[in-house]
Amino acid sequence: MTxxxxxxxxxxxxxxxxxxxxxxxxxNYGKNELYGEVRARFFACxxxxxxxxxxxxxxxxxxxxYLTFLLVNNENVFSTACEIxxxxxxxLLELARHDFAIFRELFAYDFxxxxxxxxxxFFEEILSYRRAGVASRVFNRRIRDRxxxxxxxxxxxxxxxxxxxxxxxxxxxxxxxKLGLHKAFRVVHDESGVQICxxxxxxxxxxxxxxxxxxxxxxxxxxxxxxxxxxxxxxxxLFGDAGTGKSSSIKAILNRYYDQGLRIIExxxxxxxxxxxxxxxxxxxxxxxxxxMDDLSFEEFEIEYKYLKxxxxxxxxxxxxxxxxxATSNRRNLIRERFSDNWESQDDDIHxxxxxxxxxxxxxxxxxxxxxxxxxxxxxxxxxxxxxTRCSVTMPEEExxxxxxxxxxxxxxxxxxxxxxxxxxxxxxxxxEAT
Numbered sequence: 001m002t003x004x005x006x007x008x009x010x011x012x013x014x015x016x017x018x019x020x021x022x023x024x025x026x027x028n029y030g031k032n033e034l035y036g037e038v039r040a041r042f043f044a045c046x047x048x049x050x051x052x053x054x055x056x057x058x059x060x061x062x063x064x065x066y067l068t069f070l071l072v073n074n075e076n077v078f079s080t081a082c083e084i085x086x087x088x089x090x091x092l093l094e095l096a097r098h099d100f101a102i103f104r105e106l107f108a109y110d111f112x113x114x115x116x117x118x119x120x121x122f123f124e125e126i127l128s129y130r131r132a133g134v135a136s137r138v139f140n141r142r143i144r145d146r147x148x149x150x151x152x153x154x155x156x157x158x159x160x161x162x163x164x165x166x167x168x169x170x171x172x173x174x175x176x177x178k179l180g181l182h183k184a185f186r187v188v189h190d191e192s193g194v195q196i197c198x199x200x201x202x203x204x205x206x207x208x209x210x211x212x213x214x215x216x217x218x219x220x221x222x223x224x225x226x227x228x229x230x231x232x233x234x235x236x237x238l239f240g241d242a243g244t245g246k247s248s249s250i251k252a253i254l255n256r257y258y259d260q261g262l263r264i265i266e267x268x269x270x271x272x273x274x275x276x277x278x279x280x281x282x283x284x285x286x287x288x289x290x291x292x293m294d295d296l297s298f299e300e301f302e303i304e305y306k307y308l309k310x311x312x313x314x315x316x317x318x319x320x321x322x323x324x325x326x327a328t329s330n331r332r333n334l335i336r337e338r339f340s341d342n343w344e345s346q347d348d349d350i351h352x353x354x355x356x357x358x359x360x361x362x363x364x365x366x367x368x369x370x371x372x373x374x375x376x377x378x379x380x381x382x383x384x385x386x387x388x389t390r391c392s393v394t395m396p397e398e399e400x401x402x403x404x405x406x407x408x409x410x411x412x413x414x415x416x417x418x419x420x421x422x423x424x425x426x427x428x429x430x431x432x433e434a435t
Contacts (some may be wrong), residue, residue: 002026002109003102009078009092010099013070013381014177018048019106022063039118046126053129057136057144062129068151071103072165075177080169083180083285084286091166100167102162108155138200143181146174159305165308176259180287183258185265194277196265207252209381210245211416212312215371217249223368224253227324228260228288234367235312235325244372244419246328254290261287262275264326269296272307276330283320290347312365327366350394374414392428418426 002023013019022045029038049062058065078096081087081295105258115123136144157163172179182198189195207217220236227233238246254264265278275291282289363369375383384404385397393400407422408414
């Protein structure tokens with residue numbers, strides 16, 4: 001017998017259909033009149049466990065990994081209270097202990113009799129599964145390995161209290177559900193509404209990978225550190241020349257502060273009307289969210305910036321303290337300007353100054369603006385040398401710089417992006433991979 005009907009806090013886990021199916025099998029496998037149905041449903045459950053293993057990169061005991069998967073993804077009143085902060089007392093903790101006692105029984109379930117009755121000789125492979133490769137289509141390696149480690153800890157817990165402490169520690173370290181187990185997200189608007197969906201494959205960029213730009217990076221670090229530490233921080237606009245590392249800096253900031261609860265949600269300007277729905281879904285969570293807008297700019301006829309203005313500052317509802325907006329742009333003022341804006345021209349705009357102020361008002365809502373300028377020739381050559389050393393390019397320096405100069409003349413000019421593309425070209429010619 002199983003006691004899943006007695007669950008209180010973890011009563012309706014996401015992806016819990018398999019749990020309910022296995023509970024029915026455990027309760028009915030000994031009934032002769034149901035033998036055929038039980039056996040068929042058992043094989044279907046084994047198929048789903050193997051599919052989960054392929055999707056999430058699980059190995060060893062797939063049943064215990066599945067139970068752990070349910071626990072780390074269940075966003076309930078207890079798990080969300082524990083995320084990043086932890087919990088040490090109260091009725092909620094006692095109710096969670098009640099549920100964990102039931103899960104502990106499921107972890108310790110002895111399948112020997114069930115295996116014999118259903119003639120499932122393959123079942124040993126399910127309980128000692130060997131992964132074909134290292135990839136997970138959903139989790140990065142660090143998260144996958146931590147879930148596998150947690151599975152072993154929960155299976156070996158001496159009592160309910162130790163089981164509970166393992167779960168609290170995991171929630172405090174990684175959080176819970178998709179917002180806890182992933183770094184970055186995109187916004188999808190489908191028939192069911194606005195969804196925040198994980199981005200499962202992002203570049204692991206470090207700030208040290210961006211050669212130069214020490215002052216802009218310092219400003220970005222200072223503002224972000226204040227934010228993740230709960231101090232006052234500003235919305236941030238990174239502007240300047242193309243290919244100078246604005247977007248890479250945002251990705252690097254995410255990688256540096258992810259383990260302190262920082263998350264990033266990427267949104268495009270045609271989705272700005274969904275901003276209020278996005279914020280409503282994250283405002284009561286214990287993470288810090290950066291809403292990220294890459295290559296942000298507007299033409300005169302585009303009005304989406306009005307949604308952004310209202311969200312940043314000016315609407316009746318105050319922007320939550322756990323949300324900041326970071327944007328990158330090649331334009332300082334974001335909205336296209338014309339020379340005629342500064343002329344006493346004979347156009348039909350009666351209040352020309354009001355129109356100009358409307359264009360300027362968006363950028364003024366970013367408290368921190370950081371300039372990323374194109375490198376000069378000497379700085380460009382230093383970037384090339386540094387990248388070549390990191391990637392073990394052995395070309396003599398004089399030849400390297402000569403070829404780099406030729407490359408930038410026909411590939412977009414002086415920028416960090418051009419330098420990286422040049423190094424990638426050299427590595428491709430000799431069949432190497434960048435390290």
